Amino acid sequence: VSENPPPGESxxxxxxxxxxxxxxxxxxxxGGLVVPIIATLFAFLVGGLVVAATGHNPLASxxxxxxxxxxxxxxxxxxxxxxxxxxxxxxxxxxxxPLVLTALAVAFAFRCGMFNIGGQGQYFVGFYASLVxxxxxxxxxxxxHVVLAMVCAILAGAVWGGIAGxxxxxxxxxxxxxxxxxxxxxxxxxxxxxxxxxPLQGDQESIPKSNAIFESAHLPHVPFATGLQPLHxxxxxxxxxxxxxxxxxxxxTLGFEVxxxxxxxxxxxxxxxxxxxxxxxxxxxxxxxxxxxxxLDNLGWKFTIATxxxxxxxxxxxxxxxxxLGRNRAVGIFFAALLFAALSxxxxxxxxxxxxxxxxxxGNLSTLIQAxxxxxxxxxxxxxxxxxxxxxxxxxxxxxxGAEA
Amino acid sequence: VTAExxxxxxxxxxxxxxxxxxxxxxxxxxxxxxxxxxxFVFGFLGLGAGLWAVTRGQRKLGLWAIGLSIxxxxxxxxAQSRTTDSLDAVVSAGLVAATLRFATPLAFAxxxxxxxxxxxxxxxxxxxxMLVGAFFGIYVAxxxxxxxxxxxxxxVAGALLASIHAIFTITFxxxxxVSGFAMNLIALGIxxxxxxxxxxxxxxxxxxxxxxxxxxxxxxxxxxxxxxVFGDLSFMTWLxxxxxxxxxxxxxxxxxxxxxxxxxxxxxxxxxxxxxxxRFRYGAVITSGALAALGGAYLSFGFGGSFNxxxxxxxxxxxxxxxxxxxxTPFGALGACLLFGFGFALAIPLQxxxxxxxxxxxxxxxxxxxxxxxxxxxxxxPPAAVGRPYVTQ
Numbered sequence: 001v002s003e004n005p006p007p008g009e010s011x012x013x014x015x016x017x018x019x020x021x022x023x024x025x026x027x028x029x030x031g032g033l034v035v036p037i038i039a040t041l042f043a044f045l046v047g048g049l050v051v052a053a054t055g056h057n058p059l060a061s062x063x064x065x066x067x068x069x070x071x072x073x074x075x076x077x078x079x080x081x082x083x084x085x086x087x088x089x090x091x092x093x094x095x096x097x098p099l100v101l102t103a104l105a106v107a108f109a110f111r112c113g114m115f116n117i118g119g120q121g122q123y124f125v126g127f128y129a130s131l132v133x134x135x136x137x138x139x140x141x142x143x144x145h146v147v148l149a150m151v152c153a154i155l156a157g158a159v160w161g162g163i164a165g166x167x168x169x170x171x172x173x174x175x176x177x178x179x180x181x182x183x184x185x186x187x188x189x190x191x192x193x194x195x196x197x198x199p200l201q202g203d204q205e206s207i208p209k210s211n212a213i214f215e216s217a218h219l220p221h222v223p224f225a226t227g228l229q230p231l232h233x234x235x236x237x238x239x240x241x242x243x244x245x246x247x248x249x250x251x252x253t254l255g256f257e258v259x260x261x262x263x264x265x266x267x268x269x270x271x272x273x274x275x276x277x278x279x280x281x282x283x284x285x286x287x288x289x290x291x292x293x294x295x296l297d298n299l300g301w302k303f304t305i306a307t308x309x310x311x312x313x314x315x316x317x318x319x320x321x322x323x324x325l326g327r328n329r330a331v332g333i334f335f336a337a338l339l340f341a342a343l344s345x346x347x348x349x350x351x352x353x354x355x356x357x358x359x360x361x362x363g364n365l366s367t368l369i370q371a372x373x374x375x376x377x378x379x380x381x382x383x384x385x386x387x388x389x390x391x392x393x394x395x396x397x398x399x400x401x402g403a404e405a
Numbered sequence: 406v407t408a409e410x411x412x413x414x415x416x417x418x419x420x421x422x423x424x425x426x427x428x429x430x431x432x433x434x435x436x437x438x439x440x441x442x443x444x445f446v447f448g449f450l451g452l453g454a455g456l457w458a459v460t461r462g463q464r465k466l467g468l469w470a471i472g473l474s475i476x477x478x479x480x481x482x483x484a485q486s487r488t489t490d491s492l493d494a495v496v497s498a499g500l501v502a503a504t505l506r507f508a509t510p511l512a513f514a515x516x517x518x519x520x521x522x523x524x525x526x527x528x529x530x531x532x533x534x535m536l537v538g539a540f541f542g543i544y545v546a547x548x549x550x551x552x553x554x555x556x557x558x559x560x561v562a563g564a565l566l567a568s569i570h571a572i573f574t575i576t577f578x579x580x581x582x583v584s585g586f587a588m589n590l591i592a593l594g595i596x597x598x599x600x601x602x603x604x605x606x607x608x609x610x611x612x613x614x615x616x617x618x619x620x621x622x623x624x625x626x627x628x629x630x631x632x633x634v635f636g637d638l639s640f641m642t643w644l645x646x647x648x649x650x651x652x653x654x655x656x657x658x659x660x661x662x663x664x665x666x667x668x669x670x671x672x673x674x675x676x677x678x679x680x681x682x683x684r685f686r687y688g689a690v691i692t693s694g695a696l697a698a699l700g701g702a703y704l705s706f707g708f709g710g711s712f713n714x715x716x717x718x719x720x721x722x723x724x725x726x727x728x729x730x731x732x733x734t735p736f737g738a739l740g741a742c743l744l745f746g747f748g749f750a751l752a753i754p755l756q757x758x759x760x761x762x763x764x765x766x767x768x769x770x771x772x773x774x775x776x777x778x779x780x781x782x783x784x785x786x787p788p789a790a791v792g793r794p795y796v797t798q
Contacts, residue, residue, distance in 0.1 A: 050595075054602050115582050173778045176529060176582060177729070180722040184771040192764035317590070324583065360601045368594030375569075375587035379579040 036325050036332065039376035040339070047369040051357070061357035065346035071338075083226075088345065090231040094301055096341035098123065100238040101293035102319025103337055104245050105161070105286040107328035109175070111249060112282035113262035118164055118179025119290045120316025121186035125160045126153035126291025128190060130298045131305060132200070134213025145217045150295045157291015158284040160186065165283030169276030175283065183316070190310045202304070209306035219300045232300035241289060242330040248285075258282050290316065314367075318344070321370040324377050343369065414461040421454030421470030428477030432484035444481030448474045498633030500750055505634070505642050506708055508739075508746025510535065510700035512645045514724035515731070515738040516652050517696030522728055523656060524689035525669035525790040529585035530570050531697045532721025533592030537562040538698025539705035540596040543609055543712045552614040552706065559702035560695040566592060567694020571687045578794040589721070597714045609711045616640055616707035641703040645739075648696070652735040665689060669788035672795040682795050697721065719771070726774045733788060741777065748773040 048058035066072055070088025102119040109116035133149040140148075160182060167173040193200040195208045202211035219232040249255035260268040261278045269275050293315065298305070318340050325339070326332030346352065347362035410416075428447035431438045438444075455470030514531045521528040528534075541562035546555025570588050573579040604610075618637050620626075626636035656662035667675040668685045676682050700720070705712045723745050730744075731737025748770030756763050 050598065054598075115586075117586065167775070167779060171779050173775075174729070177722055177726045177778065178775060180719060181726070181771045181775045184719050185768045185775075188764050188767040188771075191767075192762045195762065195764055198762070198764075320586065321590075358601075360606075361598055364594050364597035364601060366594075367590055368598060371587045371590030371594055374590065375573060375579070375584060378583040378587065379573050379577045 036327065036336070036377060039373050040325065042376050043369045043372035046372050047365055050368065051365065054361075056357050061362075064353050064356040065343070065362065068346040068348070068352055069342035070345075071342055086224075087227050090225065090227065091229065091348075092338070092341045092345045093231050093235050094229065095345055096337050097232075097234045097238045097300070098293035098297050098315050099319055099322050099337040099341055100333060101241055101289045101296070102316050103322035103326060103333045104241060105157075105290035105293075105316075106320050106323035107326070107333060108245065108249070108258075108289065109161075109282050109286040110323065110328050111262045112258045112278060113265065114168070114175045114279065114282065116161070116164075116179055116283060116286050117176055117320065118161060118182050118287070118316075119293075119319045120313070121179065121183035122157040122160045122287040122290035123294040123297075123313075123316045124186040124190050124310065126157040126294030127298050127305060128193065128200075128294075129153045129156035129291070130217075130295035131210055131213060134217035134299060134303075135200075135211045138214055138216075140214075140216055142216050142218070142220070145214070146219060146299055149213075149217055149299055150292060153291045153295030153298075154288045155291070157287040157289070157294065159287070161287020161290070162280060162284035165280035168283070169279045175279075187310055190305070191307050194305060194307050194310075207306070208308075210304050212304045213298065217299055218303065219296070229301055232296075234296035234300040237292070237296060239334070241292065242334060245289075246330045254281065290319070293319075318370060321374050324374050327377075340366075340370065414458040414463040415466060417454045418458035418463045418466035418470050421451040421458065422466070422473050424448070424451030424454060425470060425473030425475075425477040427451075428474065429480040429484065432481040439485055441482065441485060444478050444485070448478035448481070450474075451477065497754075498630050500747075500754060501634045502638070503750035503753060504743060504747045505638060506746070507749035508742040509639065509642045509645050510703045510708070511720055511724045511727060511742040511745055512649065512739050513641075513700030513703065514697040514721055515727040515742050516645070516648055516735060517693035517700075518725050518728045519652065519656075519693075519731075519733060519735060519738055520665070520689045520696070521693035522733060522791055523666050523669045523788055524686045525672060525788060525793065525795070526571070526574055526686055526690050527581040527585065527792045528567070528570065528690060528693050529582055529722065529725060530566065530588030530592075531585075531693065531724055532717055532719065533589035534563040534566050534694040534697035535701035535704070535717045535721050535724075536589075536592040536596050536715070537566050538701030539716055540600060540701075540712055542698070542702035543613060543705040544599075544603070546706050547610055547613045550614055552616050555614070555706060556616070556699065556702050559698040563694040563696070563698020563701070564691045565694075567691045567697075568687070570694070571690040574794065575683050575686050575690070578796070581792055581794070593715060596712075600712060600714060604712075608713075609705075611710070613706055613710065615710055616703065619643060639703070639707055641699070641707050644699075649735045649739045656735065666788070669790055672790050672793075676795075676797065683797070686795070697724070700724070723770065723774055726778055729787070730774075730777050732786075744777065745770050745774055 044062070048062065051058040051061050068088055069092050070085045070090070071092065072085070102123055105119045105122060106116050130149040130153040133145070133152050137145060137148070161179075164173075164175050164178040164182060167178050168175050192198055194210050195201065196206070198208070200210055202209050219234055221230045222233055222235065225231045247255075249259065257268070257273045257278050258281070260271070260273055261275050261282075265275050268278075297315075302309075322333055322336040322340050326334070326336035343366045344363075347359065347366045352359045352362055424447045428444040428451065430436070431443060431447070451470055451474030455467045455474060458467030458470060460467075514535055517534070518528055518531050538559035542555045542559030544555075545558025546552050549555070566588055569591075570584055573584045574581045600609075616639060618639050621632070621636045626632040654662075656666065664675065664680045665685055668680060668682050668689075672682045675685075701717060704716060704720075724742070727738050727741035727745060730741035731739070752763065752766035752769055755761055756766055
């Protein structure tokens, strides 16, 4: 039992109004920042314990992972290393791009009160749709070809998300179960499309893989892009999507209705908002974001898909962690996506020194860290109580909130 | 009065559904009727019953009867066009046995999920609890050389993961779905990490002790069909049957079960009469983890003989759908698991006989789950307090 009253109940009118507002602002803003940051630190701490328990040095491992992300400015010692870091940074940003969009797919549904686990399936159908357009329509010039592929991917993702939305709106089927089932349908359907003898298998008869998309369907590179896997302009599209997300949610009638339904469906219904329609629209729009992610990966750097890629991709699931860590806000998602992209690039076998930490373990370590971040972010109460403990151990202001009263 | 009861639209609609199923069934072994009129007769009967019911207020059931009758006629005619031999290969005792094999892990997880949901805690972490059961079960079995210890290890691992879920959702009031999802990711990370770290690229050893099958005496196995299906079932399949009955007894025939259900329906009222709500919820969630882990153990060293990363493939979620489809009752959940198990089992013979891609057929259980959810959900009512954290006043 805490002897301090909760913050909302005690606001003694002391001090100038200005400092009070400032304090309130800081408390609410800092609360939104503090929880994710503490959650992240906690997750890395527990992850480090697992690394140590299995006989590796956690500090050296984390350092090695960080060095591989291209985000470490202190490693720029000479021209060569700078070039290496730019190369790593491009990889991080290539991974960052779809993560932003799959996170938006989760976040948008979340603001409507739904948990969309179907980002993975929606990403895949977007990928397949853009692949069909990219491997057909030869002779189209770049701009219409790319745009058409992206539009089809967005529509495909919207349909895949919309199915779950319709089921929720019409018969109340829980979106967690339906989107998971749709994920597996998309995964196995994809395996079938590109397997040996499958309808979309490429010209090489012995490889279960699609044809590569035409040159005209490739996304252009950003300026100064280098290397075998140069950064494509999709990264700007992802950042633009963050802006679209914020505007759509906060500046349109649709966004208002979606948030109203998410806040309290019963109240929304009484005020004349069609709850079912908003469930459908929110999941369809969420699916559209994820479908766009699939097309950017395809048109930007993958250009083809093999059945193996379908089994191993987890971009939709990481998107959930990104959205939760980013608190469903555009700025939060931006930084969370950067963190997770860095984590997955840093732990990839190409980047990580196998003597320090075996890369085949590292992938699973990053899954574990993501899981812990989700768990700790979901448990605000735990993090907040730890944050309040800092007063007792003398880290923050020692004065209890109700002391003046 | 009797005529009125006989002509109850609900009964008529159910009869129509039965006719639709019969239209297909009689074309299959062991009946194998080869007269084209027979499926039509049953189909028309079903269609008529369906229309009758729809016009008298039983819209949903009536529409099911109409749909199933049309599908039944089409499927019946298709089946009649096949030779008896190829049908025998598809519809056989082997198919029923395979259905039981695929349903077993689902049913363990579903019964577990039932306890958790009845206490008011959604556990979408069943998937992860199955996965840790699969890994730690096979690990302990391989280390000790004993399958009962392996099962015990699986249950402990599942219970531990479930207790994390319980601490976060019950004590710290975290969102139950988000926490459950995190459980699944934790399980994926931990089992993947340890699997790579312990077994490297070789995989689990080939000589692990497996959960044995129970072989019936000679005379039993000689009974046609029944002997083929039940003559050589896994210990775990029998266990899950027993567990279903036990779960029904505990939930609906004991004071303990009544209290557990009251905690899930109206925790405040339960609290007011002195039932320790949080303790009950802890117990139910931890039980669900241990049971789901049994299903995982069956997957790794009962049914197969090895562990693979993410080997549960969404079965935990299917089990959760089975709980809903079974209207939160043990026998209903078992029935739903048998239906979904049938989806998995049917893929095997169809692939050989009808020459359909294995990958395409793998979508079958998932599509079936979706269709089942659409068909049933409007009429099933979850425990009232499910998904809501309880704060003691």
